[in-house]
Amino acid sequence: MSDRSMRRGFLAFAFIFATLSPLAEVQPALALTAVGVGPQYDTTHVYVAPSDVDVFVASFLATFGGTSTKQVVTTVTPTPSSTTSQLLQTPAGKISLFGFTTPIPYPFGSERTGYLVTDMDKAVAAARSAGADVIVAPFPDPIGRDAVVQWPGGVNMQLYWHTTVPNYPALETVPENRVYVSSDRPTAFVRDFVAFSHGKVVSDERHAPGIEIGRSQEIFRRIRIESVFGRMTVLVTDGHLPFPYGLETTGYETTNLKDTLDKARASGAKVLVEPYASDGRNAAMVQFPGGYIAEIHDIVAR
Template structure:
């Protein structure tokens, strides 16, 4: 592989310091997840907006950032600035491409670190997932992109030397909007792969999303983290459906003040009458997130 090529993801940035033994080969029937603190939302910022985005996220959630590098993170030629943000509320793999991003990169929601990539892909396929990008090498491991029923894309990572990160203060939620026709297929497939479980499956009022009737809300949990699914007719008020991740904070008002003062915009916010206090926030660079109070 060309020495100029570096695959930078949530776990490949050389400025992260850790000491750990390599993972052993993992049996196909064993859980492959490592932990929620090793899984990141993939953020493709608008060109030239990385400085503003990183600054806003750090001022909003706190945390640390790795050295920014200019690299090729795909199996075919491309170039991007890449940086990792680790916050108590969740991790961000940030990309600012200086060339077009090749298909299907940019369409994945997040990246999961796995203990064995071949076993993870075999288990995902057995569970009904498709493989969009076959495994490719990077300087410290291998990667692939898979798609779950319902059109949800995920990048999988494996690394020769295991990183060791501090557990999250609050685990973020992967927020999915899936139709009634594919949601049960997704749930069956993802739970089979993740070895997770259903936390709740209920009907909720979602008029704020533009839904005239109650919608089904399903919450899943596994070693990969949390997943929140909304089963809607797709006729959603802006900006619902555009967010990738939901972040839990102790004080929503304080967090929003920090976000606004660092260049973010509040696109929607719940009223005092609503049971759950949450907001939809757009950070510099275009990234939209849901933030809610614990």
């Protein structure tokens, strides 16, 4: 065999080996620009009917504490629209709240989070290089610029940049972005997002207890990622999910789940799934006025 043939054979073997390697060993393949800022600048995007905005704000803040910025009426899309907008700031995470008074332009409402970036053009270039589709090209908003990207598996996220650099204190507890993907896409999603975020896979459990997705007699695959953008839990399923699993986009950590659920109930929220124990945490599912569903958990002392 010639040297050239041997080199080709080695490269082919290396490629096959790399595609089969565990996710925990996946490393960014490209030297992408780091554009993240910190988890205290991540926001969960919540859309409710205008009539539910005030009652949602009251319930969410009563549950987690914190404050809201002044409500404004503005346009947050690149095409004509109108919405109320405000930022809820709690020790357990932030929410960008929208109450659209006009039809919501596509694809807004499907983006789960907003991530602050240091430079919009560099962030979009890095996302593209990592494998994301830019489904809404950068556009100006009243206080900066935005774009929406889509990762393998159909996971939409918004990137944002502010003209005036924000300065928020660190969170008391960092929430997790809860991402549901099919069994066809976890490798591509994790590889691409880890490359973009300069993050790392901290666990890849292929036999996670099914109680975490409402299927207590089964197992599923759960991947946890950490990066400058915060925490992410990737839930790999066949899509056969009982309500309300798959509808929550964020998991909020509290110091005492029982106390938090008591506050949620007293403020008008519904506990859809009563507390259960799994993976060193107690967790429950809650629906706030206006329909927003969240996972809430505390960590069991070890």
